[in-house]
Amino acid sequence: MAGGERDPGSRVWTVPNVLSMLRIALVPVFLAFIVAGEYLGALIVLVTASLTDLADGYLARRLNQVTRLGQLLDPAADRLYIFATLIGLAWREFVPWWIVVVIVGRDVLLAVLGVVLANHGYGPLPVHTLGKVATFALFFGLPVIMLGAAFPELSAVSLPLGWALTLWGAFLYWWAGAIYALETFRVIRSDRHSVGLRSDTLD
Known part of the structure; x- marks a missing residue:
């Protein structure tokens, strides 16, 4: 420069x-x-x-x-x-362990997809808007649950609201994960198709 x-x-x-x-x-x-x-x-x-x-x-x-x-x-x-x-x-x-497994499991899936993409010479996929919305819902839902723990007098409102946001966020989290998985398979299939075309040309 x-x-x-x-x-x-x-x-x-x-x-x-x-x-x-x-x-x-x-x-x-x-x-x-x-x-x-x-x-x-x-x-x-x-x-x-x-x-x-x-x-x-x-x-x-x-x-x-x-x-x-x-x-x-x-x-x-x-x-x-x-x-x-x-x-x-x-x-x-305050929350069951299965919700931990559900949410962390999605990020394990993304980590695996990242390895698959890297093995084919690609970087991470761009962040999808749905993933941002899911993260936003979780980032607000979980603290709202915690708010009920900090102030029990608010729990009648905070717990249902927090759980609604958290479950919605978890659903969107996996929906976004499915989109990332489909996009990964599309990229790999396209890459293999390109390799096949190059092989045919060389032959």
């Missing part, structure tokens, strides 16, 4: 990336609060993480600091908070 400037996409120490790193660093604190039954403390950490999530996205665009690392850290932080909330709530018996 002219003048020895670095590609913004390759930078590590940007304001949005530091905020994302802070969010990830707070995950163990968040989980420790839940497991200890300190739900108010967990909610404060979660609100802080949510605010930094909004801030890092805004600042990345505003300061032209969108980076490849940031594109990895941001969704990773979201998933870590979802997993931490699930595990903590299941540990405290």
Whole structure:
């Protein structure tokens, strides 16, 4: 690049990336609060993480600091908070373990699809809008369940609402997963077809 400037996409120490790193660093604190039954403390950490999530996205665009690392850290932080909330709530018996298996199982599927794509020379598939909506529903549904744990007087409203959002989010999560799986198979089939055409041409 002219003048020895670095590609913004390759930078590590940007304001949005530091905020994302802070969010990830707070995950163990968040989980420790839940497991200890300190739900108010967990909610404060979660609100802080949510605010930094909004801030890092805004600042990345505003300061032209969108980076490849940031594109990895941001969704990773979201998933870590979802997993931490699930595990903590299941540990405290506010949600059953099967909901943990359902939601984590979908991300295991995506990890497998990522390996399959990498073996065929492809990077990760672009994030589908349905996946974003599912993550949004889970990111709000689970804390609303936790709100009922922190403030029992609100549980009559927060628990049904939280469960409705969580189950809807889990359904959409798997729906998006099915779309990713179909797209992966389409890409692989197209790749094999191209290889077949090249072989026919060489013959």
